[in-house]
Amino acid sequence: MNAECRLRSAEFKYKIEHSEIRIPKSAFERGGSVIEIDFKKGDGLIPVIIQDAFTHEVLMLGYMNRESWEKTLETKRATFWSRSRGKLWAKGETSGHVQEVKEIYLDCDGDTLLVKVNQTGGAACHTGFRSCFHHRHEKGEWKIEGERIFDPKEVYGE
Amino acid sequence: MNAECRLRSAEFKYKIEHSEIRIPKSAFERGGSVIEIDFKKGDGLIPVIIQDAFTHEVLMLGYMNRESWEKTLETKRATFWSRSRGKLWAKGETSGHVQEVKEIYLDCDGDTLLVKVNQTGGAACHTGFRSCFHHRHEKGEWKIEGERIFDPKEVYGE
Numbered sequence: 001m002n003a004e005c006r007l008r009s010a011e012f013k014y015k016i017e018h019s020e021i022r023i024p025k026s027a028f029e030r031g032g033s034v035i036e037i038d039f040k041k042g043d044g045l046i047p048v049i050i051q052d053a054f055t056h057e058v059l060m061l062g063y064m065n066r067e068s069w070e071k072t073l074e075t076k077r078a079t080f081w082s083r084s085r086g087k088l089w090a091k092g093e094t095s096g097h098v099q100e101v102k103e104i105y106l107d108c109d110g111d112t113l114l115v116k117v118n119q120t121g122g123a124a125c126h127t128g129f130r131s132c133f134h135h136r137h138e139k140g141e142w143k144i145e146g147e148r149i150f151d152p153k154e155v156y157g158e
Numbered sequence: 159m160n161a162e163c164r165l166r167s168a169e170f171k172y173k174i175e176h177s178e179i180r181i182p183k184s185a186f187e188r189g190g191s192v193i194e195i196d197f198k199k200g201d202g203l204i205p206v207i208i209q210d211a212f213t214h215e216v217l218m219l220g221y222m223n224r225e226s227w228e229k230t231l232e233t234k235r236a237t238f239w240s241r242s243r244g245k246l247w248a249k250g251e252t253s254g255h256v257q258e259v260k261e262i263y264l265d266c267d268g269d270t271l272l273v274k275v276n277q278t279g280g281a282a283c284h285t286g287f288r289s290c291f292h293h294r295h296e297k298g299e300w301k302i303e304g305e306r307i308f309d310p311k312e313v314y315g316e
Contacts, residue, residue: 061265107219
């Protein structure tokens with residue numbers, strides 16, 4: 001926050017405290033930022049980047065609606081909206097490889113989340129790879145990089 | 159790749175080499191993966207996670223259509239489709255803070271890209287912060303974390 005911004009913010013807080021202006025109880029009023037998650041832009045869904053909190057690897061991208069966002073906060077485990085299955089999807093509900101939420105960040109536009117997690121089971125991808133991003137672009141082709149941590153057949157069955 | 163998968167892949171290659179099956183010249187045939195970018199799922203747009211290749215910080219999420227993807231490959235600098243402006247957007251075209259592409263990964267479904275970049279100018283966010291993800295969730299509120307690297311007014315004008 002630069003000096004001018006701090007000044008404006010202080011002035012704003014003063015006016016609220018002295019009832020010169022009245023706004024509904026908001027995050028800003030309580031000392032936070034005015035930003036909120038914007039679920040409207042993506043028709044109720046927001047893309048969520050999942051990053052390993054320890055290795056900093058990007059593991060996957062999922063989507064949350066308001067319900068899965070609230071479920072994520074409540075359970076402290078990443079819960080998504082599955083676009084293909086059209087229902088809530090608690091990550092790890094079948095495999096047991098849940099994602100324990102460590103930190104959550106919202107971007108400048110309020111339309112993308114970054115969630116840092118502890119990936120239990122060591123692999124985020126349903127194919128058994130550590131990260132869903134295991135196809136590396138090389139000379140115009142996608143080469144598989146990395147080894148499988150688990151065999152999907154053993155975890156999900158045939 | 160597990161043993162069975164390796165076996166199937168070897169059998170498949172054998173059949174191609176011995177002309178038992180014919181498929182058009184593909185990435186798989188040339189030793190790569192069968193995966194391709196799926197631009198259809200997102201109406202021609204694919205979400206692209208930008209990660210700092212050196213610090214591993216997640217810097218931003220942008221969107222690419224086929225044209226901006228090809229431009230990215232050609233220029234080796236991240237080029238997006240700006241949804242708000244409805245046009246191609248070569249990152250850094252105004253600020254000079256271009257993103258030099260170091261590595262590109264595609265996810266298991268072919269519908270999300272991860273691009274590792276060298277962020278010139280030190281900041282990816284148009285607000286002057288290093289990362290667009292500078293709002294940290296804390297006790298139900300979004301708190302600004304980190305310092306501004308540049309003053310947006312100096313870079314973009316009023």
